[in-house]
Amino acid sequence: MTTAAFYKMNMKSSRKVTSIPQEIIFEIFSLLPVKSLMRFRCISKVYNSLVSETDFVSIHQSRSMTRIGGIKLLAREREGFYTIEQNEDGEASLLHIEYLDVLDDYIGSRNLFECVNGLFCFSTWHQPAIIINPSTREIRFLPKIDVNRYCYCSLGYEPEEKIYKVLYTRFEAFESHARNWIFTLGMDKSWREIESFFLFPRLNEGVCINGVIYMLDSFYQRKRIVAFDVKAESFRTITLPCALPDGVDSYHPHGVDSCHLIEVKGKLSVLENMTDENFNLWILGNGQLQIWERDTITSSPGLPRMNFCSHTYDGEIIFVAEVEGDKFTYFSYDITTKSWRKCEVQGSQREYSIKGIYRCVENLYPLEKCLVNAR
Template identity: 40%
Template sequence: MEKKMNSSGSNPSIPQEIIFEIFSWLPVKSLMRFKCVIKFFNSLVSGSDFTDSYRCRSMTHHGGGTKLFFHEEKGFYMAEQKEDGKISVTLFQTEKLDGLHCYSGSCLDCVNGLFCVWEPICVRRAAIFNPTTREVRFLPDLNKEVSWCNYSLGFESEEKKYKVLLSTEHVREGCRKIWVLTLGEDESWREIQSISPDIVYIMPSVCINGVIYRFVYWSSKANIRSIAAFDIKSEKFNIIALWNSSHYWAGDDKPKLIEVKGNLAVTYSENWFNGYIHLRILEKIKKEDQWKSHIIRLPSIWNGRRLYIHFSLIRIISLCKSSDGDILFIMNLKSGLLCLCYDVTTENWREVEIKGLPQESFIRGGYNYVENLVAFG
């Protein structure tokens, strides 16, 4: 039967909906092989309906555990957290990235298993890559003199489109600009209107339910005072006020954006010696957005190490799905990595073991991701 399909290239006799269901349970390596058998299989696996279905299903059953991606100082690592809590990692290698991850100031952003890596000083072109398929695409140049840049990835589920949001600063022109690129459609950047030319969009960002959230400040005030919400479908901005606009974010208490149970959340610590971390969750209460306060008490394992922990060395990773609320804290210590997971619902901590990283690793970022077959070339 396989020889007949290879020679004819025609559709197999099995109903398409049955093949669709069977393929949705297969590992990625098998799907990549089937794409080479006949044109029908290639068309099925590459189709938007299948890639979207596979992405959604991989959130629950593929691999049996939570999949992670670490940005380590020496490279990228794919990881999987099993049910026993242990995390095993393997090195992710691709020469196409041209060493972007090795630059000490390189940045990474993620949505639905796709990653964007770039250098804020704009020395080399930014790249989009998919660890699942190992596809890499370098984003087009702006053909303009840019002194600083910041990228964010977003996904809009209704139209199933991935977009890249780019903020640039042009010293000679004395201005800041905002650009958008739709993956798979646009061949060049489209400039869109910002909220105000005085606003500076800063990292990190997080995409939740078709909206990209980023901290912003007005250059005349040089302090984080609000969050910009970019609607991916309409390509319009909205400003979300923080719970305390007069608070000055500086030093070790700079906040971080994460996702908790499908909601936008902010974590920060005014003083690590106090033994707790602030968690603010943005919830819809009586049709109004309100920040709900939550205090994360540090576990006893931190007591002997708190004096040696600097906030800039701690990476907070959201592992939240629709039904749970785990937050992963990774501390880069001289003695090695300390990895702790906090359950927002039960308010319990558990230590997580990571195997496979090189000795004296320094984690610069960690991301929760799903296997995704989407092609963006």
């Protein structure tokens, strides 16, 4: 049989194949990992359109939270970014994320690195904000604004309209207020200035929960949280259940390890480091009345000194022990069962220091929609 005859026969048989309904393709694709879906995008315009569709991206991201392999751990060290790969025996190792080496010039002590739905916002006090999607391996530099020393960015997600916004705050010299701008991913081509708000120097990374970005304010007797509504683009304040310690460098985002804002099962929480072995966990039970509920986390006997460096997912908090040799150890604390789980990670180096561990859920959100800014 000639090649032409073989091709003609296959063309006839292909017409007889019943096409798969779009609804079934949608269901099957929503259960696949991002790596497979990125390949399907190259097959046809129909698949490419489906994978990029807003509702599909949202449903796939939601199902990735419960799919095996849908959530990975990403570690940030002083010298770069790594994924933590764990096998069935509980052993884990660090794998260097080479494509993020482009950010080496941005990594330093004065920066913020926030995670929302698997997307990351990386910002320093003197560089434009950077949005990273580790699932699709995309990096976008947002437009630069004239900055002075005191500025920072936060990433927020608005669940009703399914959009991401970056909040940019800049301190005004010799003033008691800060100026604020918004950049909506996939929509804005430049920053939009919104209402001014009082001066609130940040401490550590913020956290976005149900469309609200929460940030620690080191002023006002060190007892205030600033909340930014992503949809309404407005601010309000919440009183902390505990006071931050004295002697904190107000303009240093990593100036204190004693308090961290985290999410616990959909609620704003404050993790307060009391001693090397004890932590207070304050959970905001009623946001309108600002009623806080306290729980105590006590380390098990024999556990080393630990530092908190992770947001939570599904009721677990990650703590990291000091680096020993070529490995470091992290412990997961289950809030419901009040139990600890240990994991040793190979591949670290003594001179490195773990800046944070993040649970990264797979997300198809296409950063190609974002405006690329020349560096």
